[in-house]
Amino acid sequence: MAYDKFNILKSSCVPLPIENVDTDQIIPARFLKATERVGFGENLFRDWRFNSDNSPKEDFVLNNKKYKGKILVGGKNFGSGSSREHAAWAIYDYGFRCVISSFFADIFRANCLNIGVLPVQVSPEFLEKLFNQIYENPETEIEVDLTTQKVSITEQKISERFEINSYKKENMLNGYDDIDYLMNIKDSIKEFSKSTPL
Amino acid sequence: MSNTLFDKVWDSHVVQKIKDGPDVLFIDRHMVHEVTSPVAFLGLKKRGVKVLFPNKTFATADHNTPTINQHLPVQDPLSANQLKALEENSKEHGISYWGLGHEKNGIVHVVGPEYGITQPGATIVCGDSHTSTHGAFGAIAFGIGTSEVEMVLSTQCIMQPKPKKMRITVKGSLNKGVTPKDVALFIISKLSTSGATGYFVEYSGTVFSNMSMEGRMTVCNLSIEMGARGGMIAPDEKTFDYIKGKEFTPKGKNWERAMEYWSTLKSDENAIFDKEIEFDGTKINPMITFGTNPGMGIGISNEIPKAESQDGGVHTYKKSLNYMNFEEGDSMIGKNIDFVFLGSCTNGRIEDFREFTRIVKGKQKASNVTAWLVPGSHKVEKAIKDEGLLKILNDSGFELREPGCSACLAMNDDKIPAGKYAVSTSNRNFEGRQGPGSRTLLASPLVAAAAAITGKITDPRTLI
Numbered sequence A: 001m002a003y004d005k006f007n008i009l010k011s012s013c014v015p016l017p018i019e020n021v022d023t024d025q026i027i028p029a030r031f032l033k034a035t036e037r038v039g040f041g042e043n044l045f046r047d048w049r050f051n052s053d054n055s056p057k058e059d060f061v062l063n064n065k066k067y068k069g070k071i072l073v074g075g076k077n078f079g080s081g082s083s084r085e086h087a088a089w090a091i092y093d094y095g096f097r098c099v100i101s102s103f104f105a106d107i108f109r110a111n112c113l114n115i116g117v118l119p120v121q122v123s124p125e126f127l128e129k130l131f132n133q134i135y136e137n138p139e140t141e142i143e144v145d146l147t148t149q150k151v152s153i154t155e156q157k158i159s160e161r162f163e164i165n166s167y168k169k170e171n172m173l174n175g176y177d178d179i180d181y182l183m184n185i186k187d188s189i190k191e192f193s194k195s196t197p198l
Numbered sequence B: 001m002s003n004t005l006f007d008k009v010w011d012s013h014v015v016q017k018i019k020d021g022p023d024v025l026f027i028d029r030h031m032v033h034e035v036t037s038p039v040a041f042l043g044l045k046k047r048g049v050k051v052l053f054p055n056k057t058f059a060t061a062d063h064n065t066p067t068i069n070q071h072l073p074v075q076d077p078l079s080a081n082q083l084k085a086l087e088e089n090s091k092e093h094g095i096s097y098w099g100l101g102h103e104k105n106g107i108v109h110v111v112g113p114e115y116g117i118t119q120p121g122a123t124i125v126c127g128d129s130h131t132s133t134h135g136a137f138g139a140i141a142f143g144i145g146t147s148e149v150e151m152v153l154s155t156q157c158i159m160q161p162k163p164k165k166m167r168i169t170v171k172g173s174l175n176k177g178v179t180p181k182d183v184a185l186f187i188i189s190k191l192s193t194s195g196a197t198g199y200f201v202e203y204s205g206t207v208f209s210n211m212s213m214e215g216r217m218t219v220c221n222l223s224i225e226m227g228a229r230g231g232m233i234a235p236d237e238k239t240f241d242y243i244k245g246k247e248f249t250p251k252g253k254n255w256e257r258a259m260e261y262w263s264t265l266k267s268d269e270n271a272i273f274d275k276e277i278e279f280d281g282t283k284i285n286p287m288i289t290f291g292t293n294p295g296m297g298i299g300i301s302n303e304i305p306k307a308e309s310q311d312g313g314v315h316t317y318k319k320s321l322n323y324m325n326f327e328e329g330d331s332m333i334g335k336n337i338d339f340v341f342l343g344s345c346t347n348g349r350i351e352d353f354r355e356f357t358r359i360v361k362g363k364q365k366a367s368n369v370t371a372w373l374v375p376g377s378h379k380v381e382k383a384i385k386d387e388g389l390l391k392i393l394n395d396s397g398f399e400l401r402e403p404g405c406s407a408c409l410a411m412n413d414d415k416i417p418a419g420k421y422a423v424s425t426s427n428r429n430f431e432g433r434q435g436p437g438s439r440t441l442l443a444s445p446l447v448a449a450a451a452a453i454t455g456k457i458t459d460p461r462t463l464i
């Protein structure tokens, strides 16, 4: 289904400087039992965020009032492991609209783009500056501009360009999704199917 | 022009190329299970569309299903609800459905090949990352998210940029006690969990051509654990023998026609890969993981490496060891374990049960170990019984459970308790993957069997 349009996002960030964050951590399997896409934000990072008695773990960043915002900043190889789109849903449902990292796992990146969360891949150096800046001033505002494909640490006056293919960019700017596109070419798909052996 | 195997299959499925964008890729086979499909079906309902090609979609229940008393109603209401949704959605859209209790039921990536749904040259997707398993037959197979499941249901296509190509060649032969699982864990330990991100892998070399179809499936299954979109192996006589006569494979004239096409499915001599990597098979030992991602693996008799010697963050590495309660420099051999899990789409096939049985035969399960032996499908379960393996396992103190994903992702009741160590033949050792607080050591069925007998990490070569 079409989602919110994404244009320019200005927000403070939540830092999570851990590498190889896998989708089992983002949303553990036992919370995948819903048949509708609701309420996944509650269980985002469930086992890092809560003790087994459901009390919050004080040292986890989502329980630290200092850090909030619509941008999640993660370490290298973010979103590895299971293909569960529920991970992207949980991130979205919690209130994030953008994830910044120096490297994303493939399926996770695709899932984000399909639901309107923007994955922004930056250089390791930029990521480090970003983490430092957030720790120095948790209220730092970061600007993610999809039209110009630029992410900026306004306070430090530094910015970096990020890549996104132009088709996906159009989709995000307009809130379209792939199914809208595919539905429009259904006749050529049907025609194509006649030539496939299986 | 010289093409890779991957190019040949991919290019022949492109419905449309979008400039500066993804390819529209036609999907031949779509496997569906209860966990990642309900929201996709809901999407179809909202759009008011039906499944475009119901005969190309196959549903099986596996992720959520109990592995004991499958004849009784499913206890957990949420799981029961998902299973019911899959059944109803399948019925409504006219999709083949192998639910709980169906004789063909089993793990999606085990039953696909068993019944010939998986074929060379096909494009296969499923809302599960280990869809890469099917690449063992020379298919392009990969995991997708739920939005893409909805895409395939409604249009039989997905939109993806064409990945880059990597070839991993393993030459030579494998030593005693070294299995396909060890080969895969070895490669991942060398490449890391992101080393193949953005690539589609082709495995080649004598180690793979000598490997059984089951072994090839294990290797391709684990491709995703090094970040690859998928992995594939060119089909050969073994592949054709395996699929011949299966329910969904072509028959008679159609078989001959298919064979003509299938025999062209290999990388041309001068085909260019974006990356080539080579290993020597004789250098591989039985492997085991010590950390919280599948790249953290070592030869079973090695010591846990020092943080400084590892790529990536020392902080992340130490956090991982801390979770496992291991120290740098520890030897893995001799560490006590609590659980053994034999199963999953990685190692839940008949060959895996044969290997496991080979070690435990005539010995007794260690009293401190709880062992869950979960066949990948009813067909595997039947073979275990028919081949007399069950009797040997029972005599050694093991019981067999009913098929399903089970402790691979612990969505059902098969959860490893917090703090306990499990030697597992599955594919992921992430924190809490096998239950909150569980500690997973990934290994081959042989290593699992050796651990089950001795109650600790043991080199299986000492028991063969």
Ligand code: SF4
Pocket: B062, B063, B107, B108, B109, B128, B129, B130, B344, B345, B346, B404, B405, B408, B409, B426, B427
């Ligand atoms: S066994 Fe594990 S990896 Fe395989 S399909 Fe089931 S959950 Fe996925």
